[in-house]
Amino acid sequence: MTRTVKDFIRTIPDFPHEGIMFRDVTTLFADPQGFRMAVDQLVAPFAGQRIDKVVGLEARGFILGGAVAHQLSTGFVPVRKAGKLPGRVIGQDYTLEYGEARVELHDDAIQPGERVLVVDDLLATGGTAEAGIKLIERLGGEIAGCAFVIDLPELGGRDRLEKLGMSLVTLCAFEGT
Template sequence: MDLSTVKDMIRIIPDFPRAGISFKDITTVVKDGEAFKYVINEMAKRCADKDIDLIVGPEARGFIVGAPLAYQLGVGFVPIRKPGKLPAEKIRKEYQLEYGFDAMELHKDAIKPGQKVLIVDDLLATGGTIITAVKLVEELGGKIAGLMFLIELTELGGRETLRGYDVISLIQYPY
């Protein structure tokens, strides 16, 4: 198994969820035990030199790659959720979508000041979701150790949005 094989496994669906979007479907990778294990192991290798206390993953696909990576590294996993999903006291940040706004929430007690946090998601596009996750973590005093993605859409400017942070991606597509 190698990254080229994994990239070939990713299903590309044109015009989903709307015209002009080329959706990168990772379900074809995560349903294959060997490929999924390889991806998580590769992510673990790429952050082995970081002193990480926690992994944070945004809903929903950040859970898919973030939780097993946290398990592999022997650290905790903290979910960032859509509004109304977290039961305890939380903080909230709104962010802009192409057509409107959305929000994400994080439990106030999820991160202790000074903890080193790796934020993990399946895909980096414009960086809007992840910069919002960064702001939530930093509001609680967490220190960003890095931002890790299975896929990066290089032409959409996500790295520029996340300038100043260590961005790691396994597979790149122009768009």
């Protein structure tokens, strides 16, 4: 039987809150076959395109984004939680499935006209990704696409990002929250 990326992801019930089914990608990252499969599948739709930067969303997007940037031979830029980046930053507030937050990006991380691929492990409501997209666009970057390992369709993130005109790649989906 051929394994898929989804086969390497474990589900942890009631984390971080009761009723949440947490999709844990650390088991995917820990397995060399699974990790390579995920990175290869995230890269494939963008191979041969001009990608100037890969932006990884905190925190698991750093792991995936760094590997994707390496494979695409381009630079990597982190979008971090507020207060984590030194130097001058721009910030964007957003809501997520459990509350509110803010992400930041160095104000010189993206140059006008650069084509940027946004990468993260999970697409839920789309709030974090939308905030990252807004930061990139404020600096003049053009979104080449968004790539996620997991989609949680019931939470509406795909619809939210597609309404913004984003092109999305997801490797698997899980029902529920």
